[in-house]
Amino acid sequence: SETSKLISSAQVATSVSNVVKELTENALDAGATSIQVKLVDFGLEKIEVRDNGCGIKAEEMKYAAQRHYTSKLRTDKDLLSLLTYGFRGEALSSACEVSDVCITTKTRYDAYSTAYTLDSKGSISLSRPSHLGQGTTVVISNIFKNLPVRKSYYANSKKRKEQLKLTEDMLIAYALANPSVHLSLSHNKTVIWQKPACKTLSEAVVNVLGSAVSQNLEEKKVQNCEKTVAIHAFVPKKVILRRTCDRCYVLINKRPIQEKQIDKTIKKMLGKGDSEKENNQSGWPTAILSITLPTDTVDVNVNPNKTQVMLTLKEEVLKLVENLL
Numbered sequence: 556s557e558t559s560k561l562i563s564s565a566q567v568a569t570s571v572s573n574v575v576k577e578l579t580e581n582a583l584d585a586g587a588t589s590i591q592v593k594l595v596d597f598g599l600e601k602i603e604v605r606d607n608g609c610g611i612k613a614e615e616m617k618y619a620a621q622r623h624y625t626s627k628l629r630t631d632k633d634l635l636s637l638l639t640y641g642f643r644g645e646a647l648s649s650a651c652e653v654s655d656v657c658i659t660t661k662t663r664y665d666a667y668s669t670a671y672t673l674d675s676k677g678s679i680s681l682s683r684p685s686h687l688g689q690g691t692t693v694v695i696s697n698i699f700k701n702l703p704v705r706k707s708y709y710a711n712s713k714k715r716k717e718q719l720k721l722t723e724d725m726l727i728a729y730a731l732a733n734p735s736v737h738l739s740l741s742h743n744k745t746v747i748w749q750k751p752a753c754k755t756l757s758e759a760v761v762n763v764l765g766s767a768v769s770q771n772l773e774e775k776k777v778q779n780c781e782k783t784v785a786i787h788a789f790v791p792k793k794v795i796l797r798r799t800c801d802r803c804y805v806l807i808n809k810r811p812i813q814e815k816q817i818d819k820t821i822k823k824m825l826g827k828g829d830s831e832k833e834n835n836q837s838g839w840p841t842a843i844l845s846i847t848l849p850t851d852t853v854d855v856n857v858n859p860n861k862t863q864v865m866l867t868l869k870e871e872v873l874k875l876v877e878n879l880l
């Protein structure tokens with residue numbers, strides 16, 4: 556029913572930062588090497604994500620924003636070894652339910668781009684030729700127009716600023732996961748954060764954290780004997796710095812994730828007790844762990860946000876994290 560659709564959409568499009576995350580994942584899945592995120596009035600007026608990826612074919616545009624449409628899974632088996640950020644086919648359809656959506660796109664085979672206006676069901680209500688280059692630009696305006704409680708949540712300017720910080724933090728994680736991609740975030744026409752295309756994770760770390768922070772980090776690479784788990788990490792050099800480590804980025808197969816036991820192990824090893832405030836967002840990140848696992852040992856389909864994971868090799872991962880730190 557209409558109501559059940561709104562209920563599930565509201566769980567995908569939970570916040571401004573989460574909508575930006577979904578659009579950024581789509582851009583990365585499309586093979587973009589450059590992604591520009593622009594927000595107007597903290598994203599409440601407008602969220603725009605522009606990429607130079609493969610674009611969306613005209614035939615596919617009919618389905619792209621339909622509920623549960625995804626081009627990323629061919630069979631059930633694909634779900635067991637995911638290579639893309641997206642697979643649930645919910646982001647665009649959810650955005651259409653709770654906001655006004657316009658998608659401008661051009662594939663390498665199209666002579667010009669087309670701007671599509673979508674209705675709340677994700678169907679095309681209007682299309683016209685446009686002038687943009689190859690890639691896709693998604694514009695979301697009037698977000699949460701039919702979710703009054705969520706809309707009023709942002710009436711509080713502290714909450715709006717918090718969302719901007721969360722958006723920046725989320726983009727930093729994706730920037731670290733994708734060193735070769737150029738990423739930028741603007742707010743009301745001012746660029747507030749950006750990362751150029753980099754050759755290595757190490758170069759990306761310097762660019763994202765600045766040289767002052769990154770010179771206090773050391774690069775480490777470890778593997779288990781079976782070579783099923785590999786970790787590429789940047790961790791604080793000195794004990795004193797370890798004690799101030801208040802922000803860790805954990806990536807599993809390039810996906811920024813939250814895993815309680817891994818976080819706990821990192822905190823324990825870096826000298827932060829359990830009692831201390833979790834999810835501390837203040838300050839700069841001082842530890843980065845990029846973990847590589849066989850794709851068929853990772854299950855990210857635990858919640859619609861895809862930030863929680865279940866791992867077959869969790870014990871091995873935890874052991875390796877302890878060794879590393």
Ligand code: ADP
Pocket residue numbers: 577581582585606608609610611619620624625626627640641642643644645646647648691
């Ligand atoms: P999912 O990412 O889970 O497949 P989405 O609702 O996020 O679901 O997107 C639906 C489909 O629209 C994608 O599978 C993809 O084919 C297409 N799509 C969305 N965004 C882009 C983009 N930026 N570039 C190219 N294709 C896109």
Ligand code: MG
Pocket residue numbers: 577580581640641642644645646647
């Ligand atoms: Mg997606």
